[in-house]
Amino acid sequence: MSSEDISTTTVFVQDWLCFDNILGEGAFGEVKLLINKRTQEKIACKIINHDKYKDASSQINREVVIHKTLDHENIIKFFGRRQEPSKEYLFLEYAEGGELFQLIEPDVGMPSGSVQLFMKQLLCGLKYLHTKGITHRDIKPENILISAEGVLKISDFGMATYFRFKGKERWLDKKCGTKPYLAPEVFLRPYRAEPADLWSCGIVFVAMLTGELPWSLATDENAEFNQWNNDMYILNTPWSKLGYMALSLARKILQVDPKKRLTLDEIERQPWMHVHFNAEAPEEDTVDGTSEPRCKRYNSMVAEETILNREKPTVTLSQPNSSLRQSTIMQTVKTTSNDHLCFSQPTQNDNWMVQFTQSPITKDNFDNLIKRMTRFYVSMTKERTMETLCSILDSLHLTWSVDVNRAVSITTTDSLKNQLIFKINLIEMDKKILLDFRLCKGCGLQFKRKFLKLKEYFINN
Known part of the structure; x- marks a missing residue:
């Protein structure tokens, strides 16, 4: 097995190993897993190469300024940063369950009970952000992570900004985010931050329940959005897949006029948010008359044990005590220096404190990879x-x-x-x-x- 094999690990610093397998990629870099050899603690490390991304510095600084002020069970924790001449390292909480979209089956969705739990946690995290005067501006399943215990975590604050300071709210005029999740007022500008974030949550809600996105753009030029805006959508997917209560909630969140859109507190009080979903019982009847339980209609290509876990989710509404030792992690942040850090094999045998171990991936250590479907x-x-x-x-x-x-x-x-x-x-x-x-x-x-x-x-x- 060569040193290029993705199953190799690199000694990061002291007792910490870096898995060469990439957990994910962002606009300005990649995320890798660090694991402590003695304690088995795991953290994610976001690596930004400033030589490759010349314009990354200001955006990363803004992201760090916002993220380091946050402390909530439904938001990925920020542990610290380390800056080098050409690279930068952000140390973040490791969400072993991967991205939310991995749990959404295309054209099928997820069980309603799981969607309800995730919506409650998403709204809980968003309420915390809005209370602090922060808007995320890029809510989507790719930026929502799931912990090993099934706890939802909002991540990626690269587009976040302050919209309220000392009680005074400002309107926003920057069009940013991911097109299918953007509220219609974002294309018109200026717009209020809170209703725009909630619109994105509404699109995530529909995607979780149906496995579809309703449109590519919420503008008059888009046929699907026009049908929605003119009440000519009821027989079309994804709306025909929704039960009456779910459709009612979607209509109130995806209200084109932001002044008429439900507030966060109003969404939490909606009847659908308080239905008791039983994984063993059929879902509520759909608009097209289908009464077969959704769990029976999962794509056969999904692993059987994955279906079982989704039918009986281990999602909780509060986060268990973290096993991460803050002092150990901060020690890693502080002791990392440009003289003792490398993520690729050095070309010369200098005094680099970097070693390579070739450890084949087996079922015993497979959990060190991010969980994916x-x-x-x-x-x-x-x-x-x-x-x-x-x-x-x-x-x-x-x-x-x-x-x-x-x-x-x-x-x-x-x-x-x-x-x-x-x-x-x-x-x-x-x-x-x-x-x-x-x-x-x-x-x-x-x-x-x-x-x-x-x-x-x-x-x-």
């Missing part, structure tokens, strides 16, 4: 798996390349005509090959559709 096994050699994968990508006319870490990177567009970039890592594990798909840029639901299509082609080859 977008992965599957094949019983082939690594070489044969790569040949088959590349052949399928060519047959689908997808643009692909192989990077320095032997990951296959695919660049394409989704059904909404937006750019979609994702990577596929081939991991040798237990005499099989695990194909691990990771979203780099674009919509999580569209990414999962591509994943399912590629998986189907792979299985049929």
